[in-house]
Amino acid sequence: MNTTNLHLHSRYHVGAVDPRVFGGFLEHMGRAVYEGVYEPKSRHADEDGCRKDVLAALKRLQMTAMRYPGGNFASGYHWMDGVGPRAKRPTVRELAWQSIEPNQFGTDEYVGLCRKMGWTPMLTANLGTGTPEEARNWVEYCNCPAGTRYADLRTANGSLSPHGVKLWCLGNEMDGPWQLGHVPADQYAIRAQQAAKMMKDTDKSIEIVACGSCSTGMGSYMEWDRTVLEHLGDAADYVSLHRYVGNHGGDTPDYLAVTNSIDRQIEEMDAVCRFVQARRKSRKRAYLCFDEWNVWYKNMQMDGEGKVAPHLIEEVYNLEDALVVAGFLHSFVRHADCVKIANLAQIVNIIAPILTRGDDLLVQSIFHPFEMFSKRRTGLALRPVVDGPEYEGKTNGRTPFVDASAILDGNRLHVFLTNRSLDASAPVCVHVADRMVRAVESAELLTGPGPKAENSYENPDVVRAQAYAGMTVKDGRARCDLPPLSLLAATLTVG
Numbered sequence: 001m002n003t004t005n006l007h008l009h010s011r012y013h014v015g016a017v018d019p020r021v022f023g024g025f026l027e028h029m030g031r032a033v034y035e036g037v038y039e040p041k042s043r044h045a046d047e048d049g050c051r052k053d054v055l056a057a058l059k060r061l062q063m064t065a066m067r068y069p070g071g072n073f074a075s076g077y078h079w080m081d082g083v084g085p086r087a088k089r090p091t092v093r094e095l096a097w098q099s100i101e102p103n104q105f106g107t108d109e110y111v112g113l114c115r116k117m118g119w120t121p122m123l124t125a126n127l128g129t130g131t132p133e134e135a136r137n138w139v140e141y142c143n144c145p146a147g148t149r150y151a152d153l154r155t156a157n158g159s160l161s162p163h164g165v166k167l168w169c170l171g172n173e174m175d176g177p178w179q180l181g182h183v184p185a186d187q188y189a190i191r192a193q194q195a196a197k198m199m200k201d202t203d204k205s206i207e208i209v210a211c212g213s214c215s216t217g218m219g220s221y222m223e224w225d226r227t228v229l230e231h232l233g234d235a236a237d238y239v240s241l242h243r244y245v246g247n248h249g250g251d252t253p254d255y256l257a258v259t260n261s262i263d264r265q266i267e268e269m270d271a272v273c274r275f276v277q278a279r280r281k282s283r284k285r286a287y288l289c290f291d292e293w294n295v296w297y298k299n300m301q302m303d304g305e306g307k308v309a310p311h312l313i314e315e316v317y318n319l320e321d322a323l324v325v326a327g328f329l330h331s332f333v334r335h336a337d338c339v340k341i342a343n344l345a346q347i348v349n350i351i352a353p354i355l356t357r358g359d360d361l362l363v364q365s366i367f368h369p370f371e372m373f374s375k376r377r378t379g380l381a382l383r384p385v386v387d388g389p390e391y392e393g394k395t396n397g398r399t400p401f402v403d404a405s406a407i408l409d410g411n412r413l414h415v416f417l418t419n420r421s422l423d424a425s426a427p428v429c430v431h432v433a434d435r436m437v438r439a440v441e442s443a444e445l446l447t448g449p450g451p452k453a454e455n456s457y458e459n460p461d462v463v464r465a466q467a468y469a470g471m472t473v474k475d476g477r478a479r480c481d482l483p484p485l486s487l488l489a490a491t492l493t494v495g
Contacts (some may be wrong), residue, residue: 001424003115004388004402006415009433012493013335013380016409018364020120021461022374023065024058025345028073028108028306029097030312035347035356037107037113043147043359050113053361057354061367062374066119067291067343068110072096074172074366075128075180079138080272082106095180096464097312099304105141111163112242120167122291122343124305125195127171127188127204127211128181132195136202138373140167143203166206167341170195173214175224180375185224187229196235208232209289210240211342216265222272225425229286233252238289238341241269243350245324246297249394252320253450256420257393259327259403259473267288272340289341293328295321295366296351315351319463319485320451325402326369326487330490333373333405333416336381344370364455365463368446372465373416379409388426402426412441413492419482422451426482435494436476442469443490447483465489 019333026032052328065184069077073096080285081090107123111428114121121143125135136412140150142163151162170192173179183191188211196208208226213221229236243265247255266288273286296315304310325344332339348354353367384404392400419426430437445468469481472492478492 001401001421001427002389003427003429003450004386004400004429005434006404006430007385007387008406008431009310010382010408010435011305012383013408014334014383015381016334016380017336017377017379018146018340019377021332021339022061022063022370022377023122023341023343024063024347025067025071025072025343026067026069026347026481027097027350028077028094028101029350030314031084031157031309031356032346033105033308034102035045038109044063048109048112048117051356054348054356055117056352056475057361057363060469061353061370063117063347064120065122065341065343066114067122067124067169070096070124070172072172072179074124074126075108076259077126078130078134079141083108083141083153086171092482093306093429097304098183099308099310100306100308101311102210103369103417103468104310108157108159111142118476120390121163121290122167122169124163124172127195128179128193132198135195139199139202143206150372158261167209168199168206169209169211171211174211175218175220176214185227186231189228191285192228193235196232200235200240203433206281207237208235208237209238209240209291210286212241212269214242216243222268224274225269227274230247230280233280234282234284238287239273240289240291241265242292243290243291244294244296245256246295247320250433251394252422253391253420254360254393254395255320256323256327257396257399258324259331259386260393260396260399262328262331263334266335266339270335287340288338290332290339292341292343292345294345294351295324313351314349314355316454318452319365319448320452322369322446322453322463323418323420323485323487325366326416328375329369329373330405330416330418332405333418334384360457362455362457362460365448368465369487372444372446372487376407376489376491379407379414382406382408407458411495413494415478415490415492416484417480417488419484419486421484423484428480428482430478430492432494437440437473437478438493438495439473440478441491441493443471445486445488447486451485
């Protein structure tokens with residue numbers, strides 16, 4: 001393969017990378033909470049009933065904003081069921097996943113876990129079967145000092161200081177007919193506007209995420225978002241978007257080119273935000289919150305059959321899935337000017353980078369690209385120009401073999417490179433037009449024996465990141481030769 005040249009310039013930057021782009025999502029679905037982060041009977045349980053092995057693995061990902069409690073679950077969830085003495089909390093049949101919810105893990109346990117992990121709390125209010133007033137009451141419970149009804153309830157439950165939850169989502173996937181409480185855009189917009197006003201009247205410091213189109217395939221895609229944003233006006237700080245992808249056609253090159261479609265979705269949604277801002281003649285711009293994203297297409301078991309912690313959508317991931325996860329992260333970095341929050345869905349067992357089986361734990365292939373990006377996330381996203389060989393994807397169009405993104409942090413340059421070729425190495429040269437590359441500070445490579453290679457409890461290291469010594473510096477430029485189907489993350493010293 002001919003050399004791919006990655007051209008960068010320190011003054012041609014997109015914007016600062018918001019650390020909240022490296023967030024996660026914890027839903028009361030399947031075994032994400034129970035037998036996931038929370039399992040008091042496990043030999044790994046800490047004093048709060050949380051699994052220390054799961055938390056130790058998640059610590060490596062350095063996640064930020066953690067969305068909770070759903071997801072579809074949120075549209076039937078009443079937060080009062082999950083607070084107070086555990087023995088008095090109701091066991092309920094929840095309808096989103098047809099499961100039994102014991103409510104042993106709720107708001108206070110979630111906030112405690114966030115504090116333990118250094119996560120930013122991010123709550124999704126029930127605007128399906130719930131009311132705007134119920135959402136407002138939850139803000140008071142979480143954020144107000146003692147002296148009023150719901151704040152006093154929090155203190156009675158053992159939390160004297162406010163939880164300080166600043167990120168609030170106004171419902172989940174309300175454009176979807178499958179959603180409890182689904183309504184047309186104009187009706188949702190009225191409900192959301194009422195909730196946003198009462199919630200911000202209760203705590204002016206919170207930020208609001210309006211519920212946007214949940215899929216590019218929806219007939220209301222973008223039109224829903226325009227209607228909602230025009231009605232909410234400046235009350236909307238962000239609008240949500242969701243995306244799940246998969247190799248449905250068994251075509252690995254086309255699957256790896258899905259980054260083109262992710263770029264397009266971001267740019268289309270940002271265009272809607274800018275259009276509404278211009279039409280309203282507002283100085284405030286709504287930004288994007290990509291609060292559900294991942295690979296998901298193999299395990300479609302979504303009926304909990306009336307069980308507690310049923311095994312639902314426990315996807316097993318392989319190398320090509322990991323490279324697509326890297327593609328999402330490339331896109332988020334390249335669009336740092338508009339993508340301010342993103343939440344990997346989800347964090348354990350449910351389409352997740354980590355699986356548990358009894359007291360055992362498995363790190364899946366998609367864990368590694370997230371970790372490789374996350375520990376190099378600080379700085380300004382640069383605008384990359386990739387000049388090199390391309391191929392034609394069947395559905396996703398003309399695509400460079402090498403996908404790229406870069407972040408400049410002072411005199412440190414973080415470079416991320418994916419070789420999408422199935423069988424050819426990709427020589428890459430990194431040029432920084434106004435700087436000299438001085439040295440390679442660190443580099444690691446993720447690859448495996450083939451696109452379908454996956455980790456298992458018996459063979460947990462088939463797909464993993466390892467230190468990479470193949471990047472060299474000469475004449476102020478960095479060079480490497482990427483193996484087929486690989487991801488490189490490197491930190492360079494520039495000056």
